[in-house]
Amino acid sequence: MNGLRAVGFSLLFLTACGESGEALERLPHEPPRAPEKVAPKAARPALIQTPSWSSSIDVPSAKELSDRARSELAHSPVPVLVVAEAKLLRAAILTTGPHWYAVAAKDGGLTVALHGTRLAYDYPEIPTAHGRSTVRGRPAFFTENEGIVSASWVENGVAYALDLECFDRHDARCHGAEYLLTLAEKLRYVGGEGSAR
Amino acid sequence: MKHVLVSALFVMLAFAPSASAEDFTHLPPGDLIPGSGTGRVDEKLYAPELLFPIEGKAYANSQVYMTGGLYGPSGDQCSVVNFSYPWRDNYCEERSWDMPLCPAGTGHQGQDIRAASCEKSLHVARAAIDGTITSIGSYSVYLTAADGTRYDYLHMDNVQVSVGQKVKSGAELGRVSNNFGGTSTSVHLHFNIKQNIASLGSVYVPPYLSLVKAYEATLSQPPRGVVELADCDRVAGWAFAPEQPDAQVAVDVEADAKPSAAVAEVLAERDRSDLCQTLGSCNHAFSAASPLSLFDGTSHVVRLRAIDPTDAKRYELLESPSTLTCEPFQPKGxxxxxxxxxxxxxxxxxxxxxxxxxxxxxxxxxxxxxxxxxxxxxxxxxxxxxxxxxxxxxxxxxxxxxxxxxxxxxxxxxxxxxxxxxxxxxxxxxxxxxxxxxxxxxxxxxxxxxxxxxxxxxxxxxxxxxxxxxxxxxxxxxxxxxxxxxxxxxxxxxxxxxxxxxxxxxxx
Structure with a gap:
């Protein structure tokens, strides 16, 4: 985690779409690799992963959810992780799809979006790569762009992504990885359609 | 008389100046503005079913390296050159953060797209696919499709949807604007596609080529035509495919739009002199004696749709549907x-x-x-x-x-x-x-x-x-x-x- 913090704080923020005059700095980076030429593909082979379900639901966190969110839990095809902060839990709106769930919550100027999916597209020509960061003990990609910080990792067969967006671009919670990682480490498992198996 | 006027008006409208596929040009995927990074040359469509996310004309190009941008030529972001073709990819434009699909390992994540003009809060941003709104931030809207792929819309205002709402492809989500965390950026839509790739996990995938295809589909001119007559004597009109002007368009005729609906086709193949000049060729009219299967004394709603010779999609003709109530007659002979x-x-x-x-x-x-x-x-x-x-x-x-x-x-x-x-x-x-x-x-x-x-x-x-x-x-x-x-x-x-x-x- 410290490594990620170090990376997060050492990399300078670049505004993606800044107007003329915005303070942007460019960093030295690795020499660019040769562009990767990929043959056109007509179909997208999809893989449906089978998630691993835990039997230890965090009941206190589940109780903080709204009735509507709790009722939606049973429809999630993947284990539902939620942020642990009570305010965010109470504000959480849970949505589900055939292969995914998503949680959105706002607290003041912060918007938290958490998403987990079991459907993956398998492109053999895209080599395996792991993020340089670590989230919940797993390799993770960490990005910060357009004022949104996000991390993505794979846990128990499910691809999760956590995004933070701040109304105030100077809000420290949306700069660097520190706050994002704090939230990620405290994510709680609250159920899903396989939780009773 | 009415149908003749409608037909004439429609022919005029069909040939009014408008954006066309011929106008549109784009540079290939991965071809970034020199000095702005190394692009990913990738012909894959990560979102093949995408509907272009902005109504009307649009211009995909960098906000930072084009005119008025921080590293672009001096001038105004609203400069005409920024609102011109060709399109240019900026998915891997130089940034600092993890982008495993970019040659540099870092990049911009998405594609910047300007709407038809520099005016904010005017141009509609629409759902690129059927899905669920899964998050709305202070300047973002996330739309998640059934397959879990997430489509991110940034910098909008006048958001018309709410979290949890299910939307159909094409539904208005909001307006293209310059919202950006309590401050402002240039007026544009930053559009991301976040997808779970088996070898990587959830990452931002290249949206550029999917956007190109979706935009081309927007610019394409579907078949069009008019139902000029639909009564108990005959069903007649014309249908024409502008992109295949020599093709004779089949018209799908459907009664009552029920699962068990009777469906048939009639070919718009007949010569009609009044069509020659306006359509460029004459043989695009159709005429058929009215369907006898509907002669039962009850009302039937009859829809006529031109079938696109390219992809078999149906496009309802002007003046369709019609209601036919035809009395049965005694068979003779x-x-x-x-x-x-x-x-x-x-x-x-x-x-x-x-x-x-x-x-x-x-x-x-x-x-x-x-x-x-x-x-x-x-x-x-x-x-x-x-x-x-x-x-x-x-x-x-x-x-x-x-x-x-x-x-x-x-x-x-x-x-x-x-x-x-x-x-x-x-x-x-x-x-x-x-x-x-x-x-x-x-x-x-x-x-x-x-x-x-x-x-x-x-x-x-x-x-x-x-x-x-x-x-x-x-x-x-x-x-x-x-x-x-x-x-x-x-x-x-x-x-x-x-x-x-x-x-x-x-x-x-």
């Missing part, structure tokens, strides 16, 4: 047995030609010709000749719709055809009836092989064919130069006698 080869040869269908009426009391005539021999009259443009049982029978060109005949496609009658004896006029339209599961065509000018009383069983041989005696009679009559009048007189006499015999006891 002899019924002529129809075999399967005749159904195909004469392009008959139960939707267009089958009258839902009982015709079992009608006499059985000659078997209907199994092949269609139709010719233009070399000396009379208003008449066709149909060869039937060794005779030539006349049909007005105006009635050719009723037999699914395109007069312009007919060969001229040869001397051999013109030397055939002239029979009774051919029926004005195909009327197909079904008696005891067998199809027949009604023909008032045909000679019956035998009369059938309403209570008599169908006169068939053991194998379901007509009896040998009937066949013999048919041949004998068929070789007569003009047998029908004699037969009609005979039949009238028989029927008249029968009626008198029946009516006599009633009058007593």
């Amino acid at each position: 002899a019924r002529r047995r129809l075999d399967q080869s005749a159904v195909a040869a004469w392009k008959l269908s139960s939707f267009w030609d089958e009258l839902p009426q009982d015709a079992s009391s009608l006499p059985v005539g000659h078997t209907f010709p199994s092949s269609r021999e139709a010719f233009a009259d070399p000396s009379d443009a208003s008449r066709l000749w149909i060869v039937d049982e060794g005779q030539r029978r006349g049909l007005a060109v105006g009635d050719s719709d009723g037999w699914h005949i395109n007069p312009a496609a007919l060969k001229k009658a040869t001397d051999a055809v013109l030397q055939l004896s002239e029979g009774q006029p051919f029926p004005r339209r195909a009327v197909w009836v079904t008696v005891k599961g067998s199809p027949f065509i009604l023909d008032e000018g045909d000679t019956p092989e035998e009369t059938v009383s309403p209570v008599d069983p169908e006169p068939q041989g053991p194998d379901g064919t007509l009896s040998g005696a009937s066949e013999s009679a048919s041949c004998a009559l068929g070789s007569t130069a003009n047998p029908a009048p004699l037969w009609l007189l005979g039949l009238s006499a028989v029927i008249g006698l029968a009626r008198r015999r029946k009516s006599r006891p009633q009058s007593l």
Whole structure:
């Protein structure tokens, strides 16, 4: 985690779409690799992963959810992780799809979006790569762009992504990885359609 | 008159200046502005079903390296050059953070897209796919599709949706603007696609080529046309595919839009002089006798849609749908047995030609010709000749719709055809009836092989064919130069006698 913090704080923020005059700095980076030429593909082979379900639901966190969110839990095809902060839990709106769930919550100027999916597209020509960061003990990609910080990792067969967006671009919670990682480490498992198996 | 005006107006609109696929140009995926990073050359469509996320014209290009951007030429972000083609990829434009699919390992994540103008809060950002709104931040909207792929819209305002709302592709989500965390950026949409890749996990995937394809689809000009007439006589209009001007567009005709709806097609293939100049070619009209299957005295909603010859998508014609309420009519004439080869040869269908009426009391005539021999009259443009049982029978060109005949496609009658004896006029339209599961065509000018009383069983041989005696009679009559009048007189006499015999006891 410290490594990620170090990376997060050492990399300078670049505004993606800044107007003329915005303070942007460019960093030295690795020499660019040769562009990767990929043959056109007509179909997208999809893989449906089978998630691993835990039997230890965090009941206190589940109780903080709204009735509507709790009722939606049973429809999630993947284990539902939620942020642990009570305010965010109470504000959480849970949505589900055939292969995914998503949680959105706002607290003041912060918007938290958490998403987990079991459907993956398998492109053999895209080599395996792991993020340089670590989230919940797993390799993770960490990005910060357009004022949104996000991390993505794979846990128990499910691809999760956590995004933070701040109304105030100077809000420290949306700069660097520190706050994002704090939230990620405290994510709680609250159920899903396989939780009773 | 109304339909003519609509048609004329529509033709004018169809050729009004507008964005076209010809105007649109784009640089290939991975071709970034020099000095802005190293792009990913990738021909894969990560979102092949994408609908372009902005209504109207749009310009995909960098906000940072184009005119008025921090690293771009000096000038204004609203400069005309920023609102011009070609499009340019900026998915891997230089940034600092993890982007495993970019050659540098870092990049911009998404594609910047300017709407048709620099004005904020004007241009509609719309759902790129059917899905659920899964998050709305202070300047972001996330739309998640059924497959879990997430589409991120940044910098919008006037957001029209809420978290949890399910939206259909094309639904308005908000307006393209410059919102950016309590401050502002240039007016544009930053569009990300976040997808779970088996070898990586959830990452931002290249959106550029999917956007190009979606935009091209937006600019493409679908088939168009007008229903000029839809009543109990005929259904007529025109349909045209601007991108394939020489193609003859099929028009899908659907009644009542139910799962069990009757559907048929008519080909817009007929010449019409008023279409020549405006459409560039003349043979795009369609005309068909109204579908007899709907002649049951109840109302039917009839929709006509042009079928795109490229991808078979349907586009409803102007003035569609129409409501038809057509009264049933009493079948008349002899019924002529129809075999399967005749159904195909004469392009008959139960939707267009089958009258839902009982015709079992009608006499059985000659078997209907199994092949269609139709010719233009070399000396009379208003008449066709149909060869039937060794005779030539006349049909007005105006009635050719009723037999699914395109007069312009007919060969001229040869001397051999013109030397055939002239029979009774051919029926004005195909009327197909079904008696005891067998199809027949009604023909008032045909000679019956035998009369059938309403209570008599169908006169068939053991194998379901007509009896040998009937066949013999048919041949004998068929070789007569003009047998029908004699037969009609005979039949009238028989029927008249029968009626008198029946009516006599009633009058007593």
